[in-house]
Amino acid sequence: MSDRLFGLVTIAVALAFIVSASQLQTSMLSDPVGSKTFPYLVGGVAALSGLVMILRPDPEPLWPRGLTWLNLAIALAALIGYAYALKPFGFLAPTAACAAILSFQISGRPVVAILTGIGLSIGLFILFKYALGLGLVPLPPMSAPEAPTPA
């Protein structure tokens, strides 16, 4: 079932990729192949392979059950939150929080997890800042947020 589903998703993505490639504007200076041909080839092979997966699926893998999904979802949310928090809140607090949440999802022991989070946050900060000399900001900036840096 998983393989059939994955095959379907692959075919859908591959077709979307091909359609998107067909919309590409060609410039005046084009070469014999152009910008569309290679994406067509890639999309075509992917769609074909997706079809093979639907027709000849492997045995069903062992998916996690019940509460484990919740553990995984919490971990994912923590990682996404961490990605957003790192810049506005500095290194120390978000790292401690995220590390503690991840640690708790693995061990299930709250006190150990909190200690792990705090320890990792301080330890890694010292390592990165002083041993490796990376320019990390430890705490949220006190004044108005700095001007956005160009991406």
Next chain:
Amino acid sequence: MEILSNLALGFSVALSPYTLFLAVIGCFLGTIIGALPGLGPSNGVAILIPLAFSLGLDATAALVLMTSVYYGAMYGGRISSILLNIPGDEPALMTTLDGYPMAKKGRAGDALVISGVASFVGAFLATIGLMLLAPILARVAYLFGPAEYFALYLLAFCTLGGIASNNQAKAAIAACLGLGIAMIGLDNTTGMPRFTGGNLHLMDGVDFLVAIVGLFAVSEIFLFIESHGKNTAIGVKLEKITIPVKDIVGSTWTMLRSTLIGFFAGVLPGAGASLGSFLAYMGEKAVSKDKDTFGTGNPRGVAAPEAGNNAAAGGALVPMLTLGVPGSGTTAVLLALLMTLNITPGPTLFAERPEVVWGLIASLLIANFVLLFMNVPMVKLFVRVLTVPAWVLLPMVTMISFVGIYSLSGSYFDLLLMVAFGVLGYVCRKIDVPTVPIILGILLGNHMEDSLRRAMVISGGDWTFLFSSAISVGLWIAAIAGFVAPMFLRKFLKPPKPVET
């Protein structure tokens, strides 16, 4: 003679105190990375690349550091195979077959020493093999035009997909996914954006380091949460280490044979160290007189896969350096490092940047001696590393991954992309879609498309040009064979079941 003068140049680079220091640090970190279950050479090297890059190391220094980590991880992988029956990395799987039974008989120390020496023999001789073979292959590579390169890239995807995965369709999907991701961003030829969805962050394309760290390192955290960290053992004990001279002398030929097999398995694009250790073990079992003692703690069953996988690690550097086509997941990561450092691997690398190539080879020779010392007399230190619990290790690896990627660009978008690749990596690993072809696709996609388009410019749009030289026809045949043959050979290529814990 030319090799000697090149080597002298290499040692003049490698013997500087700073480079030596980096090699020792790299070996140390690498052995730890290899020893820890769940942190193999690919993801270990992957999370360290952004850090090495943001430290502002120059090309040679960064390359020496990371290849020392790579060799170190190949050595270290055996430690948890032997002590815990859990391979520290995928190629060390074969070492569990006889290593763990030896440990259960109370010969863990002997197994560690024998496998350490075997790793040294394999890696050292393979580095010499690299030194001899790479310049020759680099000369052949001068004959390669765009059509040949296109066929070569295809060969890499086909053999990797054919040999290293269980299902051809899934390997092909993985490769296409990587190639498709590589298409995102500006078209090299026309300068027009493709598949960016109007997102400015995607104009420069997807940074392959973001993809690598996400697929290899972040996905690991999800797998560990799923298993609740059961795959770690606390309280490993090891008796006094002695040197089992008799066993080492008795397996001399085993090590040499396995080195040869492993080296050539490593040179094949796409095959890599797992195949090297597998073939070395099966080959040794086939020629040995006491076949039935394999799997019950035969010292030669420990020596063979370790010599094989370390030789393959050296062999895999040959196609990576001379042709820019990696032979394994970890060399794909090393290729990413070279590309980040603006070094283009290929024949011109040997002519234009000899100090990089030969400095690298010389430091690998030195690194092997450092690693032999670390992995035989000092092995107890690394055994202690195994007692780090998963609930400290995994958050730490994740935080290091984030800081590494963040220090490269300072953009939250890259971090989100990395998490997305982590989820993708988790799903792929659950349903047995290999992740290495995805990486290879992202790394090689633009080169592959460029060589196709340049070939067509040369021929004026005549597609038969792709098959017009003997080299390219040979590569096409090898590619098709590499993709199709494993379907029939799969029955024989299954590793024997490891003993129950």
